[in-house]
Amino acid sequence: MSTAEETADGQTSAWGEVTPDAARRLLVAAVEAFAERGYHATTTRDIAGRAGMSPAALYIHYKTKEELLHRISRIGHAKALEILRVAARGEGTATERLADAVSSFVRWHAGGRTTARVVQYELDSLGPDARAEILALRRQCDAEVRAIIEDGVASGEFDVLDVKGTTLAVLSLCIDVARWFSLDGPWTPDEVGALYADLVLRMVGVG
Amino acid sequence: MSTAEETADGQTSAWGEVTPDAARRLLVAAVEAFAERGYHATTTRDIAGRAGMSPAALYIHYKTKEELLHRISRIGHAKALEILRVAARGEGTATERLADAVSSFVRWHAGGRTTARVVQYELDSLGPDARAEILALRRQCDAEVRAIIEDGVASGEFDVLDVKGTTLAVLSLCIDVARWFSLDGPWTPDEVGALYADLVLRMVGVG
DNA sequence: CAGCAGGCTAAGCGCTCGCTCACCTTCAAC
DNA sequence: GTTGAAGGTGAGCGAGCGCTTAGCCTGCTG
Numbered sequence: 456m457s458t459a460e461e462t463a464d465g466q467t468s469a470w471g472e473v474t475p476d477a478a479r480r481l482l483v484a485a486v487e488a489f490a491e492r493g494y495h496a497t498t499t500r501d502i503a504g505r506a507g508m509s510p511a512a513l514y515i516h517y518k519t520k521e522e523l524l525h526r527i528s529r530i531g532h533a534k535a536l537e538i539l540r541v542a543a544r545g546e547g548t549a550t551e552r553l554a555d556a557v558s559s560f561v562r563w564h565a566g567g568r569t570t571a572r573v574v575q576y577e578l579d580s581l582g583p584d585a586r587a588e589i590l591a592l593r594r595q596c597d598a599e600v601r602a603i604i605e606d607g608v609a610s611g612e613f614d615v616l617d618v619k620g621t622t623l624a625v626l627s628l629c630i631d632v633a634r635w636f637s638l639d640g641p642w643t644p645d646e647v648g649a650l651y652a653d654l655v656l657r658m659v660g661v662g
Numbered sequence: 663m664s665t666a667e668e669t670a671d672g673q674t675s676a677w678g679e680v681t682p683d684a685a686r687r688l689l690v691a692a693v694e695a696f697a698e699r700g701y702h703a704t705t706t707r708d709i710a711g712r713a714g715m716s717p718a719a720l721y722i723h724y725k726t727k728e729e730l731l732h733r734i735s736r737i738g739h740a741k742a743l744e745i746l747r748v749a750a751r752g753e754g755t756a757t758e759r760l761a762d763a764v765s766s767f768v769r770w771h772a773g774g775r776t777t778a779r780v781v782q783y784e785l786d787s788l789g790p791d792a793r794a795e796i797l798a799l800r801r802q803c804d805a806e807v808r809a810i811i812e813d814g815v816a817s818g819e820f821d822v823l824d825v826k827g828t829t830l831a832v833l834s835l836c837i838d839v840a841r842w843f844s845l846d847g848p849w850t851p852d853e854v855g856a857l858y859a860d861l862v863l864r865m866v867g868v869g
Numbered sequence: 870c871a872g873c874a875g876g877c878t879a880a881g882c883g884c885t886c887g888c889t890c891a892c893c894t895t896c897a898a899c
Numbered sequence: 900g901t902t903g904a905a906g907g908t909g910a911g912c913g914a915g916c917g918c919t920t921a922g923c924c925t926g927c928t929g
Contacts, residue, residue, distance in 0.1 A: 492786075493702060495702035496787070498885080500885090500887090509908050510908095514887090515905085515906060515907070520887070624835060624857070627842060634838075635834060650824055650828075654828065658864050705916070707916085722876065
């Protein structure tokens with residue numbers, strides 16, 4: 456195995472920042488377990504077992520099971536925000552930037568749906584403080600998409616009745632990909648990304 | 663209290679078919695608890711407590727905690743399917759029927775989001791047999807929406823590149839309403855229904 | 870009134886959970 | 900070669916879980 460690790464669903468992980476090695480293995484194991492069964496149905500024994508360690512080893516690197524979820528959520532949301540930022544603040548027309556944002560955001564949710572599922576659906580299992588921190592990142596994601604749509608409306612590219620509602624719908628559509636997407640299904644992440652970019656452009660009145 | 667019961671989020675329930683009274687109270691309590699905390703984080707003691715009964719009372723009316731989820735899922739999916747059927751098989755053009763289907767489906771997810779959340783997001787907590795039964799209902803929901811879209815394509819009302827993918831996206835958009843909608847937010851269920859019907863018509867190229 | 874079936878509870882069983890603790894190994898520093 | 904920090908284990912604690920059981924009310928039947 457090289458230094459670039461692979462998760463079960465083939466996504467090149469962004470967990471490189473997590474050290475030491477044992478802590479990263481535990482984190483990756485937790486992502487897979489949480490995605491499969493949900494946070495509450497996952498036991499610390501299961502996580503440690505997947506990482507090839509004893510149950511007690513988990514507590515050398517993490518204070519609680521919830522800290523694992525918190526770390527996963529923060530890193531995952533940071534990655535999602537980065538993807539949207541790059542697209543939103545890139546060059547090109549609002550149309551091009553929106554298509555870019557949607558297709559790359561959807562590709563991330565489809566290709567890394569193990570991570571995305573945890574990040575998007577296990578939020579409520581966090582305590583109030585951690586939850587508030589993550590919700591702040593989420594609001595920033597919303598702001599990036601809204602900025603593109605507002606640009607498009609201002610330039611006359613888009614025809615949108617309700618900017619806030621449309622922004623929410625676009626993000627909602629992308630996020631829900633993590634719920635239904637499967638690599639066994641008929642589409643690749645790239646294909647869903649392209650399809651969704653087209654659908655979203657129609658939603659904002661392009662074409 | 664009248665015979666028409668109200669859940670915490672103000673939805674007039676469709677639980678009238680559940681008898682006797684104690685069994686219905688337990689079911690409504692379970693819906694609320696599952697929606698708030700998720701199936702695995704909900705205890706049978708919590709459900710019984712919300713229904714004003716002792717923990718043991720639950721097992722007079724239901725064999726297991728999972729049977730509660732199963733019953734909720736089946737009744738909820740049947741209701742969702744009925745909503746789509748009425749819209750899909752009503753009179754009018756494909757455009758009118760699609761708008762009707764989306765707005766009423768979204769209204770159900772928003773107004774009864776307590777129920778909808780359980781129905782749409784706790785499916786994986788069911789055992790294989792129950793899960794398969796519910797997935798069959800879900801496929802019927804998909805078929806109803808797809809039929810409308812195919813009608814619209816055939817009549818020339820719609821311009822759709824990928825009927826299967828667009829059907830999935832439409833349903834996905836509607837379902838995700840249950841995740842984010844809140845009565846404390848800026849919209850009523852009716853408003854979201856109208857907004858989403860407009861967005862979906864744009865997705866299928868009605869313009 | 871006695872008999873009894875259905876609905877309910879208090880108590881608690883067996884189990885697994887998140888988490889801890891006493892102890893062991895490895896290895897770099899001196 | 901000794902030491903001490905870092906990383907790991909096996910055993911197990913207290914708590915809470917889903918679920919059961921013995922027995923108690925209540926109201927209908929004869």
